[in-house]
Amino acid sequence: MNVESGPLGTTISKGSLAIEAHEVVKNYGPVQALKRLSLMVKEGSIFTLLGPNGAGKTTFVKSLLGLVSIQSGNIKIYNKSHLDSQARLQLGYLPEKFTFYSYYSILDTLDFFADLNSVPQDRHRANIDRVINLAGLTGMEERKLSTLSKGQLQRVGIASILVGEKSLLLLDEPFSGLDPLGVKDFKDLLERLKKEEHKTLFINSHNLAEMERIADQFAIIHKGECLAQMEMSHLPQGMNLEDYFTQVVRGQSSPTHAHL
């Protein structure tokens, strides 16, 4: 297995990486949104990118998707350039608020996303039935998106990714606006995706408590810089994620070498 030195001094087996970002720089005019940001995400893990508002989390996700162009650095998705359409075949994206045509039914939406991802026609129906069941949308197939709650829409968003047979899911603030029950259901869904579907999940979130429960790895970014990246199990003793996050962002803790 190809082994090399990763960001922040990590030693990682290269074959097992879903995302590999090196020294990514993104500027919006004079504002530097990402400052030589390096991150690595292991395949099959739940990775969470944490940071205060304006830290650059969404910009990083948009860079991965090629929705914004980066000034320098390079990003690889499963060892292919992030701009390669083959790489995008593996990559699913759920924005903070899943918005699609309100007059589409759940079935229409999933059918459309299956088409966009070139899912063969003979697998369409089976795929749709499977993801509807997985996302807990059974019995709602014919409902228009305009009649769904925020939590149900997020589930449709996840289903639209899964129907395209993606292996890496980028979720931008997936718990935002969900009620406690919605958060619980969505969290359970994410855990099923990891365990049963073997998906890699990359989650941008503010919700430190939830992330501490479900994520395997995390990184903390602030003002476009990666301040720490490590396994959740390697949090300093006696500290929870919130304490650690506060310390790192407020500069009370030096940048941490990752232990991936």
Add this chain to the structure above:
Amino acid sequence: MPININWNVIKALFLNTLKKEMRSKTLIFFLCITICLIFVVNSGVDLVIKSFEEENLINLKSQKASFFYWFISLWSTILAMIFGVDTIKSDLESGITPLLLAQPIKRWWYLLTRIIGSSAMVFSYYLLSFLMAWIIFFVSDGATNVNWSLIGALLGTCLVIVAVITISAFFTLFMGKLVAFVLSFILIGIINLGNTTFSSIAFSDHFRDLGIAKILGLITYYFFPRIGLWSSLSSSLINGSQPDFNYAIELAHYSVTIFILFFLIAIFFQKREM
């Protein structure tokens, strides 16, 4: 620009455009107004004819269909502008564009299918209005002026619709819908005027006595699709006359200019950050 095309994805995007635009309230409104107008024009002109025929003021009956065809052509152009400013902008405003572009599709596929799909909807409106008018005029007057040149007229109108939608969509990459609509309206007006002017004067006179207005007219004549000429051609063919029109040169000019216009949109859209 890569040329490998996934036709299944193109088809999905095209059908998505049709489904989106079919719900356009403007389209439904225009169709209702058009149906009303067909009846009003038909019965109104008949009434006028009955009142004034003895005095032989004007042969309105023969002009009834011409007036109507002129009217639906004009409305198709306006409808094309409305669809043009909406087709890409509405997705951008509602936040759907990033979701679509995060899929394994090329940005230019998205643009192309939006433009072609919207054009198909506007052309369907035109065709439907045309057929309804023909049926009603045939039932009431027994008048048919159907001939093969009508197909040419329809194709000409189709080219006009595609060009108008492309121009309007181009403006929406840089500004809001209303401003884009106004600018499209002005530009298409200038193109029409320039086309009428320069098609009627000899080529050797095109570059004589250049002023600002003439330069502007020349730019629209040479660098934009000749919407005015194609529109006039369609009107003439519908009315049964054969205009002096160099099909080969005009088709070549149209193809090159529409390609350049689309290429420019694709470049700007590619650079746009979502």
